[in-house]
Amino acid sequence: MVKLSFNGGTHKVGGNAVVVKSKKANLLLEYGVKPGTPPEFPGHIRAKDLDGIVIGHAHLDHSGGVPLFYLSEKKPYFATRTTSELVKILIKDMIKLNSYYLPFEYLELDKMQECRNDLKYGQKVKLKDIEFQLLDAGHIPGSAMVDLKVNGKKILYTSDFNTVQTRICQAAKIPKKKFDAVVVESTYAMHEHPDRKKLEKEFIKDVKSTINDGGKVFIPAFAVGRSQEIVNILRAQGFEGYIILDGMARAVNQVMLDNPNGVKTPGKYRDAMSKVHIIRGWRDRRQAIKKADVIVAPSGMLQGGTAMFYMEKLALGAENSVFIVSFQVPGTGGAKLMETGMFPIKDRDERVNAKVKHFDFSSHSGRTPLQSFLKGLKGKPDIYVIHGEEESCDFLAEWVSDELDLKGFAPNQGDEFKI
Numbered sequence: 001m002v003k004l005s006f007n008g009g010t011h012k013v014g015g016n017a018v019v020v021k022s023k024k025a026n027l028l029l030e031y032g033v034k035p036g037t038p039p040e041f042p043g044h045i046r047a048k049d050l051d052g053i054v055i056g057h058a059h060l061d062h063s064g065g066v067p068l069f070y071l072s073e074k075k076p077y078f079a080t081r082t083t084s085e086l087v088k089i090l091i092k093d094m095i096k097l098n099s100y101y102l103p104f105e106y107l108e109l110d111k112m113q114e115c116r117n118d119l120k121y122g123q124k125v126k127l128k129d130i131e132f133q134l135l136d137a138g139h140i141p142g143s144a145m146v147d148l149k150v151n152g153k154k155i156l157y158t159s160d161f162n163t164v165q166t167r168i169c170q171a172a173k174i175p176k177k178k179f180d181a182v183v184v185e186s187t188y189a190m191h192e193h194p195d196r197k198k199l200e201k202e203f204i205k206d207v208k209s210t211i212n213d214g215g216k217v218f219i220p221a222f223a224v225g226r227s228q229e230i231v232n233i234l235r236a237q238g239f240e241g242y243i244i245l246d247g248m249a250r251a252v253n254q255v256m257l258d259n260p261n262g263v264k265t266p267g268k269y270r271d272a273m274s275k276v277h278i279i280r281g282w283r284d285r286r287q288a289i290k291k292a293d294v295i296v297a298p299s300g301m302l303q304g305g306t307a308m309f310y311m312e313k314l315a316l317g318a319e320n321s322v323f324i325v326s327f328q329v330p331g332t333g334g335a336k337l338m339e340t341g342m343f344p345i346k347d348r349d350e351r352v353n354a355k356v357k358h359f360d361f362s363s364h365s366g367r368t369p370l371q372s373f374l375k376g377l378k379g380k381p382d383i384y385v386i387h388g389e390e391e392s393c394d395f396l397a398e399w400v401s402d403e404l405d406l407k408g409f410a411p412n413q414g415d416e417f418k419i
C-alpha cells in the first residue's frame with residue numbers, strides 16, 4: 001500500500017509538497033514557499049510524522065519551507081551537495097528579508113544543516129521500506145528528479161526538469177524503467193519554447209545594438225541558475241563587453257566552482273565567470289553601473305532586490321534596454337512591466353522608456369519536450385500533474401488521459417491517491 005498525498009504546488013507554480021506514504025514510512029518530497037510578502041506555505045504537515053525530506057533543487061518554491069520541520073524535530077533531509085549549499089544561501093537571504101513573516105529563524109536553518117545528507121546522482125538510499133535515488137533533472141546546477149521504489153511500486157517525481165540542455169546544465173537523465181506513478185511539473189505545458197540557438201543569436205544582437213547606441217542592458221534574473229546561464233550565453237556568443245553580476249552572485253558562484261560536478265562544462269563556466277565584475281556592496285554598485293554594458297541582478301521578477309536600484313537608474317532612459325529572461329508570475333513587477341510598460345520608481349508609477357523585451361530562456365521543459373517525455377514513459381504509470389498555473393495542470397492531465405491511454409490527474413491541495 002503506497003499513497004501519494006499532495007499538500008502543495010497543486011494548480012500553481014511554487015510551494016511543492018508531496019508526501020510518499022508507505023507501510024512503514026512517510027517521505028516528504030520538497031516543501032517550498034510561494035514567494036511574496038508574506039511567503040505562502042503548503043498545507044500543514046507534522047514534523048514528527050515524517051521519516052525524511054528530499055529537496056529536488058535549491059529554488060525556494062521547492063526548498064523554502066523546509067526549516068519549519070526543525071522547530072522541534074531533527075529529521076534527515078536529502079539533496080545533492082550543490083543543492084544543499086545553495087539552499088543555505090537562499091534560505092538565509094529569505095530569512096533576512098522576511099523574518100517578520102516567517103515561523104522560523106537562522107537557528108532552524110542551522111539545525112537543518114546538521115541533518116543534511118549530501119547525495120551523488122545515482123546513489124541509493126533506503127529509509128525503512130522506501131528506496132530512492134536522485135537523478136540529474138537538467139534544471140539548474142544540482143537539480144534532481146527523485147526515482148523511488150516503495151513496497152514494490154516504482155514512482156518518479158520530476159520536480160522541475162529540462163530535457164533540453166542549456167549552457168550550464170546537461171539534459172535531464174530520464175530513467176528507462178516501467179513506472180507505476182509519475183508526478184510531473186507543468187510550468188510550460190501550454191507553451192512552446194523557441195529554438196535555443198536562434199534565441200541566443202537574437203539576444204546577443206539586441207544586447208550589442210543597445211550598447212552600440214550608447215545604452216546599457218539590464219537583465220533581471222534569479223540569483224541561482226538564470227544569472228549564471230545568461231553570463232555563459234553572453235561569453236559563449238563572443239560578447240566581450242563589461243558585465244556586472246549582482247545579488248548573491250559571489251556566494252552562489254563559489255558553490256558552483258567548489259562543486260564542478262554540478263555544472264555541464266566546469267572549465268568554460270570558470271572562464272566565463274572569471275571576467276565578470278561581481279558587486280561587493282553599495283559603493284561598488286554605484287561606481288560599477290557607470291562602466292557596465294550589461295547588468296544581471298535579482299530579483300528575476302522585479303520584486304525587490306537590487307533590481308529596484310538598477311530600474312531606478314536605467315528604466316527611464318530610452319537608450320537602455322530591460323531584457324526579461326524568465327517566467328513572470330502574474331501580479332509581479334515584471335509581469336506588470338510587460339503588460340503595461342509601467343514600473344514604480346521612487347514609489348511613483350512611471351512609464352518605462354527603455355526598450356522592454358522578453359527572451360524565453362527557460363530551464364523547464366516546454367510543451368513538446370514535456371509531451372515527448374510522457375509519451376516515452378514505459379509501463380502504464382498514472383500521471384499526477386502539479387507545479388503549473390491552474391489551466392496548465394488541467395490541460396496536461398487531460399492531454400494524458402485523451403492521448404496516451406494513461407490516467408492523468410491534476411490533484412487539488414489535500415488530495416491523496418493510492419498507487
Ligand SMILES: [Zn+2]
Nearest residue numbers: 057059139160
Ligand atoms: Zn526551479
Ligand SMILES: [Zn+2]
Nearest residue numbers: 014059061160
Ligand atoms: Zn519550481
